Amino acid sequence: MNFRVVFKALGMLLVCESLMMILPLAVAVYYQGTDINAFFFGILITGLFGIPLSYIKTSKKVMYARDGFAIVALGWVLLSFFGSLPYVISGVVPSFIDSLFEAVSGFTTTSASILTHIEDLPKGILFWRSFTHWAGGMGVIVLTLAMLPSVGSGTVQMLRAEYPGPTPGKLVPQVKETAKILYKIYLAFTMLEIIMLKFAGMPLYDAFIHTFGTVGTGGASNMNASVGAYNNIFVEIIITIFTFMCGTNFTLYYQMLKGDIKAPLKDDEFRFYCSTIIISIVLITINLNGDMFSSLWESLRHSSFQVVSVLTTTGFATTDYNNWGMFSKIILFILMLIGGCAGSTGGALKSIRVLLLLRIMKRELLQIMHPRAVYTVRLGNKTVEEKTISEILGFFFMYILIFITAILVISLDNMDWETTTTAVAATLGNIGPGFGIVGPMGNYSAFSDLSKIVLSLCMIIGRLEIYPILLLGIPSFWKKTNL
Amino acid sequence: MKIIIIGAGKVGYNLAENLSKSNHDVIIIDKNYAALSKAEENLEVLCIKGSGVSTNILMEAGIDTADLLIAVTNSDEVNMVCCLTAKKLGVEHTIARIRDHEYGHELLLLKEELGLDLIINPEQAAADEIANVLNFSSAINVENFAKGRVKMIEIKVTEDMPMVGMRLKDMGSKFESSILVGVVIRDDEVIVPNGDFIINENDSIYLIGQPSHLYNFCKIFGKVPHKIRNVMIVGGGRIAVYLGKLLAEVGMKVKVIEIDREKCIQLSELIPEALIINGDGTDEELLRSENIDEMDAFIAVTGMDEENMMAALIAKQNGAKKVISKASRINYISIIKNLGIDSVISPKQITSNQILKYVRGNNVESLYRIIEGQAEITEIIAESGSKILNTKLKKLGIPKDTIIATVVRKNEVVIPHGNDIIKEGDRVIVISKNKNISSLDEVAAVS
Numbered sequence: 001m002n003f004r005v006v007f008k009a010l011g012m013l014l015v016c017e018s019l020m021m022i023l024p025l026a027v028a029v030y031y032q033g034t035d036i037n038a039f040f041f042g043i044l045i046t047g048l049f050g051i052p053l054s055y056i057k058t059s060k061k062v063m064y065a066r067d068g069f070a071i072v073a074l075g076w077v078l079l080s081f082f083g084s085l086p087y088v089i090s091g092v093v094p095s096f097i098d099s100l101f102e103a104v105s106g107f108t109t110t111s112a113s114i115l116t117h118i119e120d121l122p123k124g125i126l127f128w129r130s131f132t133h134w135a136g137g138m139g140v141i142v143l144t145l146a147m148l149p150s151v152g153s154g155t156v157q158m159l160r161a162e163y164p165g166p167t168p169g170k171l172v173p174q175v176k177e178t179a180k181i182l183y184k185i186y187l188a189f190t191m192l193e194i195i196m197l198k199f200a201g202m203p204l205y206d207a208f209i210h211t212f213g214t215v216g217t218g219g220a221s222n223m224n225a226s227v228g229a230y231n232n233i234f235v236e237i238i239i240t241i242f243t244f245m246c247g248t249n250f251t252l253y254y255q256m257l258k259g260d261i262k263a264p265l266k267d268d269e270f271r272f273y274c275s276t277i278i279i280s281i282v283l284i285t286i287n288l289n290g291d292m293f294s295s296l297w298e299s300l301r302h303s304s305f306q307v308v309s310v311l312t313t314t315g316f317a318t319t320d321y322n323n324w325g326m327f328s329k330i331i332l333f334i335l336m337l338i339g340g341c342a343g344s345t346g347g348a349l350k351s352i353r354v355l356l357l358l359r360i361m362k363r364e365l366l367q368i369m370h371p372r373a374v375y376t377v378r379l380g381n382k383t384v385e386e387k388t389i390s391e392i393l394g395f396f397f398m399y400i401l402i403f404i405t406a407i408l409v410i411s412l413d414n415m416d417w418e419t420t421t422t423a424v425a426a427t428l429g430n431i432g433p434g435f436g437i438v439g440p441m442g443n444y445s446a447f448s449d450l451s452k453i454v455l456s457l458c459m460i461i462g463r464l465e466i467y468p469i470l471l472l473g474i475p476s477f478w479k480k481t482n483l
Numbered sequence: 484m485k486i487i488i489i490g491a492g493k494v495g496y497n498l499a500e501n502l503s504k505s506n507h508d509v510i511i512i513d514k515n516y517a518a519l520s521k522a523e524e525n526l527e528v529l530c531i532k533g534s535g536v537s538t539n540i541l542m543e544a545g546i547d548t549a550d551l552l553i554a555v556t557n558s559d560e561v562n563m564v565c566c567l568t569a570k571k572l573g574v575e576h577t578i579a580r581i582r583d584h585e586y587g588h589e590l591l592l593l594k595e596e597l598g599l600d601l602i603i604n605p606e607q608a609a610a611d612e613i614a615n616v617l618n619f620s621s622a623i624n625v626e627n628f629a630k631g632r633v634k635m636i637e638i639k640v641t642e643d644m645p646m647v648g649m650r651l652k653d654m655g656s657k658f659e660s661s662i663l664v665g666v667v668i669r670d671d672e673v674i675v676p677n678g679d680f681i682i683n684e685n686d687s688i689y690l691i692g693q694p695s696h697l698y699n700f701c702k703i704f705g706k707v708p709h710k711i712r713n714v715m716i717v718g719g720g721r722i723a724v725y726l727g728k729l730l731a732e733v734g735m736k737v738k739v740i741e742i743d744r745e746k747c748i749q750l751s752e753l754i755p756e757a758l759i760i761n762g763d764g765t766d767e768e769l770l771r772s773e774n775i776d777e778m779d780a781f782i783a784v785t786g787m788d789e790e791n792m793m794a795a796l797i798a799k800q801n802g803a804k805k806v807i808s809k810a811s812r813i814n815y816i817s818i819i820k821n822l823g824i825d826s827v828i829s830p831k832q833i834t835s836n837q838i839l840k841y842v843r844g845n846n847v848e849s850l851y852r853i854i855e856g857q858a859e860i861t862e863i864i865a866e867s868g869s870k871i872l873n874t875k876l877k878k879l880g881i882p883k884d885t886i887i888a889t890v891v892r893k894n895e896v897v898i899p900h901g902n903d904i905i906k907e908g909d910r911v912i913v914i915s916k917n918k919n920i921s922s923l924d925e926v927a928a929v930s
Contacts, residue, residue, distance in 0.1 A: 065524065156524065173508045173529040258545075385516060 011053025068157025165342020
């Protein structure tokens with residue numbers, strides 16, 4: 001591994017993070033909260049570590065896949081570590097493990113929280129929590145790439161390691177330009193939603209918080225009752241639409257901007273994503289109607305919000321779906337595993353992988369009927385490479401393996417079935433709330449420190465799609481010369 | 484510029500690398516997944532898998548907004564069709580690689596009918612280059628500028644040459660010559676020297692000047708170019724055909740060794756003046772029996788770099804005077820040179836240079852790149868609008884590592900000094916290090 005290149009990039013990343021903290025500092029100063037010092041020292045400490053690293057001289061400019069993965073994996077660990085500083089320094093979260101959990105949950109857009117009384121917290125801290133969603137949603141590395149000058153070739157490796165989905169799509173030849181385009185679309189969505197929420201009657205500060213939670217598909221609210229606290233139908237509709245939009249592959253927006261308005265309709269994954277949403281909403285509405293809610297309209301309102309929120313791995317809630325019928329809860333659980341589209345800000349397995357797995361399954365069955373037949377798996381009008389197929393199968397296995405391993409460790413806490421499994425599903429898929437104790441109105445504070453560390457790891461593993469973090473565990477990954 | 488390259492082979496890759504480094508938007512189309520993923524991983528380019536002939540794929544690559552399409556797949560016909568389709572879909576310029584000599588006579592017609600802006604034929608270009616070197620046998624490399632009125636030659640400095648240990652500014656006064664040492668390569672590093680630079684043994688120096696002056700210079704420094712009469716070529720591919728014809732025209736005796744009998748028969752039809760021998764060019768016995776020691780030049784141009792290298796080494800050992808080897812892989816070049824082979828010719832590199840020159844713009848007449856573009860020698864015609872016209876050179880504030888090497892005005896060739904000026908219509912040859920130049924204004928951009 002080329003340590004100099006890796007450390008230099010990590011330095012730049014930290015500089016970026018310390019710049020990011022200026023925004024919550026401004027908020028803290030504006031509201032004259034108790035957290036001004038926390039951000040001031042946070043910026044100082046992060047910068048002190050970052051600036052010297054970013055001045056490392058590198059002789060070799062070349063970056064290989066290995067280096068890119070190392071930067072992304074270590075980068076996210078460091079980001080979370082320094083991102084937890086404001087929580088610790090401000091004393092909002094006294095335990096370091098808890099702070100780390102909160103920071104990881106922020107950057108990975110999970111919004112799994114150990115905070116019990118959210119409304120009482122300083123405004124700056126809450127802003128920081130949501131702002132990390134925003135930065136983590138599109139990717140902090142991508143943000144660094146877009147902002148910093150002098151990124152040479154090989155940076156595509158970093159984009160690849162952070163990209164959600166099987167095959168990373170560059171929009172334009174230069175990585176830096178691609179990153180810029182993505183962030184421009186992202187920024188446009190953000191502005192639009194803030195304005196719309198403000199018009200729908202939300203206070204400006206709350207509009208910011210919820211917008212960050214929406215576009216990053218994070219889901220942290222400044223209310224204990226989440227979006228349900230506003231009981232405002234327009235707010236709910238706006239948030240549903242924007243979570244849906246941000247759970248869609250951003251490449252499609254670029255194609256639409258380029259004039260191909262029908263691009264989403266031609267996209268297999270997008271169609272699969274839409275049909276999953278529609279079928280789930282219909283099933284849950286029927287299940288809820290007459291049981292939980294008296295009117296069809298009310299059932300539709302809550303089912304659609306929850307379905308979109310869970311499938312895009314956001315985690316906002318308008319009602320405590322913990323009390324819903326088992327059928328509805330299991331549908332939501334399945335949605336937790338599926339997740340949003342590749343190239344979106346959503347997490348979990350991703351719709352495209354599930355779609356391809358289904359097609360691979362069909363092929364395997366057909367193969368038994370006609371052993372000599374040659375079938376190609378297709379996506380749209382393109383053949384999927386065999387290499388990609390084996391990667392997806394491998395990915396699926398690893399996802400399940402990590403899921404089970406994590407459940408095993410969490411089970412030491414002796415919670416009920418529901419809490420144990422959904423806590424892992426909700427953190428690995430970057431959703432946030434699960435069922436049981438960790439349900440939409442509950443939180444993760446009841447877990448032991450060990451479980452919190454494991455769940456934090458799950459969040460990062462889920463956000464970075466397994467490979468980068470697992471690679472860190474392989475000894476030969478760290479050697480300068482690989483044999 | 485937005486440039487689409489079809490074919491991610493050696494030439495395509497090399498082009499993509501150079502073009503993306505000079506901040507062009509490069510999109511590569513290829514059918515081969517492995518070739519594409521190599522480009523995707525190492526270069527700042529966008530890769531699309533598919534056939535460049537397909538309209539859909541070309542549209543996906545955004546052909547309607549592209550400025551240039553370069554077709555360099557291994558099939559001439561595919562390249563032509565790609566360019567034709569692309570032109571219909573609205574691309575500004577097209578470049579095709581067409582290398583089969585069967586098309587040789589129809590090239591002009593093809594160019595017009597298909598609307599091609601440039602046809603490149605690497606094998607023809609390589610043959611020209613080899614012929615150039617043979618005409619000036621003391622040089623490793625010969626480049627023509629200003630339509631042959633100025634030449635640049637590369638010479639290896641050996642210990643018996645009196646210039647070793649001499650300052651450049653003393654050299655001129657001692658041997659009164661009007662040539663310029665433009666670039667020096669020492670241990671794979673490119674140096675643009677000034678007057679205080681001392682020449683060492685084993686340096687490769689690039690000299691620029693009029694052909695007659697260069698000839699005299701070589702005479703003084705004990706490197707008299709001797710007349711080449713007998714040439715042996717190993718490998719009967721396209722280069723051999725082009726080269727055999729070129730050399731036969733100027734009266735050299737050519738012997739071609741080719742392993743494939745069928746090809747030998749074809750060769751004997753194509754170059755009736757040459758002696759065709761059916762045999763293995765890496766077989767020492769065969770080479771000796773064909774009087775390798777009598778040969779003034781030995782040229783290895785088979786399809787395999789490794790075979791070329793071996794054949795060239797055998798020839799050198801057996802006393803062939805000038806040994807030239809072809810290398811397809813660009814990273815082999817420095818290795819082969821270190822083995823003591825006089826010159827290395829790389830058709831891929833020549834092709835890349837030609838295309839880069841085209842991309843650079845209308846003002847650039849010739850472009851020669853040293854060691855993967857570490858230094859460039861550019862010939863530019865001074866246009867009327869240029870800011871640096873009619874100003875004394877010393878007042879232009881020309882940056883370090885950039886030299887105005889030669890000014891050609893009508894038939895007069897001048898190596899300029901501080902008090903000289905550039906006039907409209909002059910051909911100016913500029914040497915620059917780590918900097919791409921496409922117009923004269925950029926030379927003095929710093930001032």
